[in-house]
Amino acid sequence: MSTNPAGHRVLPDAEAVARAAAERLVGIAAAKQDRIGICLSGGSTPKLLYRLLAGPDFRDRLPWDRLHWFFGDERVGDGPEAGSNRRLAEEAFGDLVPRGRLHPIPTDGTPEACAASYAASLEAWYGADRLDPAKPLFDGVLLGLGEDGHTASLFPGKPEAGEGKAWVVAVPEAGLAPFVPRVSLALPALEATPLALFLVTGAGKRAPLARLAAGEDLPAGRVRAAGETVWLLDEAAAG
Incomplete structure (x- = not known):
């Protein structure tokens, strides 16, 4: 029995996983003529x-x-870890992103206040405070596996x-280090997309993949x- 999730694809290494994900994002952009919303993840891959x-x-293949x-x-x-995912994107993209196209989660407040502020931003982007199954919130969502x-x-x-209604949730206590407060999209928002793309690399991910398969x-x-929910795995993770 496979220990990898349905919809998985095994690639040689993290570079190949990243390249496959980049091609999927180029494909998303090519299929639309108006604005495109992509939800980013943090981490090494x-x-x-x-x-x-x-x-x-890829730079010239993206609008x-x-x-x-x-x-x-x-x-x-107020810790040094705050805003790490935003900084990751800013440092990588540089001045390629026009003003107003990067929508970071606020970090200068309580988790509850930051979550409420980001929920309001997403509602403004979406044009409603309730999700319509016929209208995605994002065109693509990138995810990782801890x-x-x-x-x-x-x-x-x-x-x-287990939150099934709110789009954004406060996470006052993280389950892993660093144990700093966080804000996270909840399942309703993460699932409101035609493509959820998991990027999973490294031998340390074999155990959670096996737990999921079980x-x-x-x-x-x-x-x-x-x-579509797609899992891009490197050989080290796939085992």
Whole structure:
């Protein structure tokens, strides 16, 4: 029996995973003529992806003026970790992103206040405060898999992982280090897309993949995009 999730694709290494994800994003952009919303993830493989997108192989294949970049989660508060996912994207994309196209999660307040502010921003982008199954919130969502089975900042055993109505949730206590407060998109927002793309690399991800294959109810396994949920794995993760 396969220990990898349905919809998975095994690639040689993290570079190949990032390149495959970049091609999917180029495809999303080519299929639309108006604005495009992409929800970003944090971590080492997304960092590689963002550098690829801004590099010579992909930079000129993307309509940067029509791309809007959102975030699946963020560390908040007054610590040095706050805003790390925003900085990751800013450092990789540089001046390719026009003003007003990067939509970071606020970090200078309580998790609850930051979550409420970001929810309002998403509603303004969407044009409504309720999701319509016929109208995606995002055109693509990038996600990762934590070694404990979390995705975004939805951690196993935490109430936020079971939120079924709110788009954005405060995460006052993270399930893994660094144990700093966070804000995360909840499942309704993460699933409101035609494509959810998991980027999973490294041998440390074999255990959570096996737990998912065994049927364990982990947050990452709950994500079901309105369209397609794809898992891009490198050989080290796939085993």
